[in-house]
Amino acid sequence: MRGLLIKDLINLKKQYRVLLVMFVFYIVVSLTSGDNAFFGGVVSIMMVMLTVTSMSYDEYAKWDKYALTMPVSRRDLVLSKYLLGLLLSGAAFVINLLYQASMELPYKEALGMAFSLAGVSILFISLVLPFLFKYGMEKGRLIMMLVLFIPTGIIMVGANMIPKMGLTLPDPDVLNSLVYILPFVLLIIVAVSIISSLRIYQNKEF
Amino acid sequence: MDYALELADVSKKYEGFALEQVNIKLSRGYIMGFIGENGAGKTTTIKLILDLIKRDAGRISVLGKDNLTELSQVKEHLGVVMEDSYFPDNLTAVNVNSICKNLYKTWDEAKYESLRKQFSLPGGKIIKEYSKGMKMKLSIAAALSHGTKLLILDEATSGLDPIVREEILDVFLEFIQDEKNSVFMSSHIISDLEKACDYITFIHQGKILFSRNKDELLEDYGVLKCSEEEFAGIDASAVKGYRKNSFGVEALVLKDKIRGRVTIDRASIEDIMLYHIKGAKRQ
Structure with a gap:
């Protein structure tokens, strides 16, 4: 397992330089626009997308087939991608915290933002990985886009529709209390995702 | 008898192609050449051995262990080189060492380094810039550097020039000097097999036509x-x-x-x- 993670982290080395340049660019954008959340969102998405990039590198080299001839199980290969996603979300979390600390954002707000962005990252890989394992990168990429855009679309349309239909949003207090349930919901989604990926991968033929 | 590799009545059906009742026995200490046309079922057989695809019937054991339930016990001693799968592009030969060190308990750094030098593989160049022959040599160096007892090669010498093939065959012959070691190699370059092999197994349209001692x-x-x-x-x-x-x-x-x-x-x-x-x- 450690070998697999080392492989991914080294294999992604070219991406780090690109990321660094992008981060500097988006810091400037954030500073000029004064929108702190924007930079945070960019960092989280770009970091967690590296998991997907590592999978397309693997697919291109037909690495999985090769790795399975080593003392590596199918389970190891699946779990290593979740671990990589978690690790990268963690790194994004730290970058976000540092950034917000330097912006002198209130401690509570900064932490809240970093945590929710990490949550979104983890949600993203949990939704996407089973599809990528099942359909491979080419078809998987398309599905990944749908996973990203459909919820965004629903939220945007919904936000427009709710007032028009004469519905009111729930009381902010109710929404705030929901926040405490979310980590548990996320945990369940992660668990279901891992179990499905393992099952999909167990039956995969190379 | 203690076999390095044993397939008994192994079958696998695809649409339009079937591997039928494949029986192969490779004794320890020998090199077996696995020959047949393109599409005869060589790669399918090797994938079945490695549990990369599911078989429909039969039994396979690798270094004396069942390949479905106990393969993990022998993978440390199994070296595999396939024609079309490599380490990912951005790694270097030095990176491969640090990765394999963490994947194999049996990883032999000194052996890997000496093979890398023997094959004149540069340490710092990324695999993306390797030629096909270099990629193959890197795979072979990795495959031989972890207390390997059985080497399985799928078309590992195809697509390489005669000089490189000769060089690689010499490495295999050296490997087989240890009588506990065995090699199972598929190829359609028959001259390579004629040079190196003790046994020849011939597969045609998914069936084994013969599996015999080469000299006989x-x-x-x-x-x-x-x-x-x-x-x-x-x-x-x-x-x-x-x-x-x-x-x-x-x-x-x-x-x-x-x-x-x-x-x-x-x-x-x-x-x-x-x-x-x-x-x-x-x-």
Whole structure:
């Protein structure tokens, strides 16, 4: 397992330089626009997308087939991608915290933002990985886009529709209390995702 | 008997292709060549051995362990080189060492380094910039550097120039000097196999035509050259395949069964394979 993670982290080395340049660019954008959340969102998405990039590198080299001839199980290969996603979300979390600390954002707000962005990252890989394992990168990429855009679309349309239909949003207090349930919901989604990926991968033929 | 590799009645059905009742036994200490045309089922067989695809029937054991339930116990000692799968592009040969060190408990850094130098693989160049031969050499270096006892090669020498193939074959021959080590190699470059192998297994349309000692095989078969009239007088059971040309008939025959004064040339493995597949059959 450690070998697999080392492989991914080294294999992604070219991406780090690109990321660094992008981060500097988006810091400037954030500073000029004064929108702190924007930079945070960019960092989280770009970091967690590296998991997907590592999978397309693997697919291109037909690495999985090769790795399975080593003392590596199918389970190891699946779990290593979740671990990589978690690790990268963690790194994004730290970058976000540092950034917000330097912006002198209130401690509570900064932490809240970093945590929710990490949550979104983890949600993203949990939704996407089973599809990528099942359909491979080419078809998987398309599905990944749908996973990203459909919820965004629903939220945007919904936000427009709710007032028009004469519905009111729930009381902010109710929404705030929901926040405490979310980590548990996320945990369940992660668990279901891992179990499905393992099952999909167990039956995969190379 | 303790086999390095044993397949018993292994079958796998695809649409339009089936591997049927494959039986292969490779004793420890030997090199077996696995020959057949493209699409005869070589890669499928190797994938079945490695549990990369699911079989429909039969039993496979690798270094004495069942390949479905106990393969993880022997993977430390299994070296595999496949034609089309490598370490990902952005890694270097030095990176491969740090990765494998963490994947194999049995990883032998010194051995890997010496093979890397022997193959003159640069430490810092990324694999993306490697030639095909270099990629293959890197895979082979990795495959031999972890207390390897069984080496499985799928077309590992195809697509390489004769110099590189020679170099690689020498490494295999050195590996086999240790009598506990075995090699199972598929290839359609028959001359390589003729040089290196102790046993030849021939697969055709998903079925094993024979799996035998190479020297016995070469001893048994011969290429008969004669006129059509002479050919008509020859026992049909002796003829494995023949073709007619303007000078008469050339046929692959079992030498033992031929009586009388005829010329029989030595048959190469390539002849044996070609006549089995392409040669006309006598009724």
